[in-house]
Amino acid sequence: MISVNKNAFPVVQDMVRNAEILGIKVHILKNGATVIDCGVMENGCYEAGLQFLKVSAGGLIEPSIILQPIADQLFSFVHLTVRHPIIACLGSQKAGWVIKRNNYFAMGSGPARALALKPKGTYKAIHYQDASDIAIIALEAETLPDVDICEYIAEKCDVKPSNLYALVAPTRSIVGSIQISGRIVTMVMHKLENMGYDTTNIFNAAGRSPVAPVKRTFEQAMGVTNDCNIYYGSVILFTKLYSDEFSTITSDNSKMYGYPFYELFRKANFDFVNIDTSLGFSPAELTVNDRTTGKSYHFGRLNDEILLKSFHATYEQV
Numbered sequence: 001m002i003s004v005n006k007n008a009f010p011v012v013q014d015m016v017r018n019a020e021i022l023g024i025k026v027h028i029l030k031n032g033a034t035v036i037d038c039g040v041m042e043n044g045c046y047e048a049g050l051q052f053l054k055v056s057a058g059g060l061i062e063p064s065i066i067l068q069p070i071a072d073q074l075f076s077f078v079h080l081t082v083r084h085p086i087i088a089c090l091g092s093q094k095a096g097w098v099i100k101r102n103n104y105f106a107m108g109s110g111p112a113r114a115l116a117l118k119p120k121g122t123y124k125a126i127h128y129q130d131a132s133d134i135a136i137i138a139l140e141a142e143t144l145p146d147v148d149i150c151e152y153i154a155e156k157c158d159v160k161p162s163n164l165y166a167l168v169a170p171t172r173s174i175v176g177s178i179q180i181s182g183r184i185v186t187m188v189m190h191k192l193e194n195m196g197y198d199t200t201n202i203f204n205a206a207g208r209s210p211v212a213p214v215k216r217t218f219e220q221a222m223g224v225t226n227d228c229n230i231y232y233g234s235v236i237l238f239t240k241l242y243s244d245e246f247s248t249i250t251s252d253n254s255k256m257y258g259y260p261f262y263e264l265f266r267k268a269n270f271d272f273v274n275i276d277t278s279l280g281f282s283p284a285e286l287t288v289n290d291r292t293t294g295k296s297y298h299f300g301r302l303n304d305e306i307l308l309k310s311f312h313a314t315y316e317q318v
Contacts, residue, residue, distance in 0.1 A: 002084060004058025004092045004111035005132035011055050012036075012136055012165050015048070022048040024175075032162025033150035039173025040144055046076070049178025049211075052167055053078070056110045056138040056179060060088035063182055065211070070232065071304045075210050075311075078181045082205040085237075089186035089205075090193060091128045095140065104149050106141035110167070113137075115157035126199065135159045139168045140176065142218065172214055172221035180225040181209035184233040187281050191249050201241040203291075207283075209233035213311055219270055220313075223262025226280060227310040230261060231303040233283040242290035242297070250286050250300025254279035258303075260310040 015036060019026050023043045027035040038044050038052050050063045063080040082088050097108030097118035108118070114130035117123050135157035139145065145153070145166055154161040169175040184207040192199050210232050212224040230251045237246075251257055256264055256279045268274035285300035 001128075002058070002060070002087055003130050003132050004060070004087060004114050005130055005134050005136050007059035008055045008111050008136050009134055011051050011059055012167070015051050015055075015167075022051070024048050027144065029147050029150055029161075031147050031151055032160070033147070033154065033164045033166065035144050035150070036165065036167045037144055038167055038175040039169040040142065044169065044173055044175040046174065046178065049175040052138060052169060052175050053080070053179050053182040055136060055167060056093045057082070057088040058092035058111045058114075060084050060092070061182075070210065071308060073308065077208050077210050078178055079208045080182055080185065080206065082185050082207070085185065085189060085202050085205040086126050086199055087128055089189040090122050090126050090199060093183060093186045094122065094190055095183075096122060097137075099139070099149070099153070101149060101152055104141075104143065104145060106139040106145070106168075108137050108139055108153075110138035111136045112153065112157050112164075115159065116153075118156075122193065125193065133159055134163045134165070136165045137167070138179070139166055140171060140179070141168055142170045144168055171218055171225060172216070174211075174214055176221065177212040177214060177225055181211055181228050181233070184209040184229050184283055185235050187229060187233075188235045188237065188249060188283055188286060191281060192245070195245050197243055197245055198241065201239045202237055203240065204238035205236065207233065207235040210307065219265060220262055223260060223265055224310050226261040227307055229283055230279060231284050231307040231310075234285050234287075234302070235283045236287045236289070238289045238291060240291050242288065242293065242295070246286060246288050246297065247299050248278070249282060251279050251282035251284055252300055254282065258306065260306060260313065262310065262313070
């Protein structure tokens with residue numbers, strides 16, 4: 001059985017060795033836990049974002065940065081191919097662990113989830129659990145975790161704190177932008193999971209999404225990073241069982257479609273509960289290849305007008 005923690009560990013070791021080159025910083029806490037700042041106090045870089053992304057998926061994706069035009073303007077895109085998408089996406093990269101403790105808040109993803117079984121229902125459905133004495137967690141957070149938070153995570157993973165590695169990037173950072181765009185395939189897998197589709201039928205996947213510009217505030221960053229996937233994110237799935245549910249996954253199925261996410265987020269009092277999930281966690285387009293019949297299906301569309309509006313917005317008037 002593939003161990004997502006052991007598989008991702010060489011990438012973490014590379015990040016530690018090349019921290020200065022990558023624009024990140026390694027902190028060893030008093031309990032021995034390793035915290036890698038990928039954007040809280042450090043700048044990070046494209047390569048740091050790609051390595052963060054690979055770690056979060058248990059080393060089972062191959063990401064790259066490619067320059068492509070949107071309308072007549074050139075932007076960077078994350079492209080990724082996914083091996084073992086059930087394990088990579090649902091078993092590792094899915095942001096399935098909400099960490100709230102002592103005023104600390106983070107969305108937790110990455111290999112450590114497969115040790116702590118966060119959430120248990122996902123691992124029961126995909127028949128996967130990791131076994132490793134090393135735990136690696138990827139945190140989307142505005143601050144770095146302290147000794148107490150790291151001990152809490154290590155305890156849930158049943159590892160020594162000295163064997164815990166926590167990668168941290170806020171949403172409003174270049175690494176944050178890359179890792180959110182790099183979730184494009186996982187978003188689709190998560191939606192299929194929620195629909196009750198048997199995700200074990202998905203045996204290969206690929207995706208791409210633009211890298212969002214870094215904004216001034218968390219709320220603005222949440223808006224533009226979501227817009228990358230909602231209005232210009234593309235996913236290709238290879239399956240052994242086609243379902244009509246695939247046609248409902250793309251963002252243009254939502255009644256909220258057509259507005260920059262920040263505007264919707266602000267009207268919702270910056271509470272995701274008030275956002276239509278058929279928009280907020282959906283790709284712009286989806287292509288499905290059914291191996292059983294040999295047929296290919298395409299749903300959704302790219303929307304450069306809304307995306308460019310989001311990219312260039314400053315929201316100084318808000």
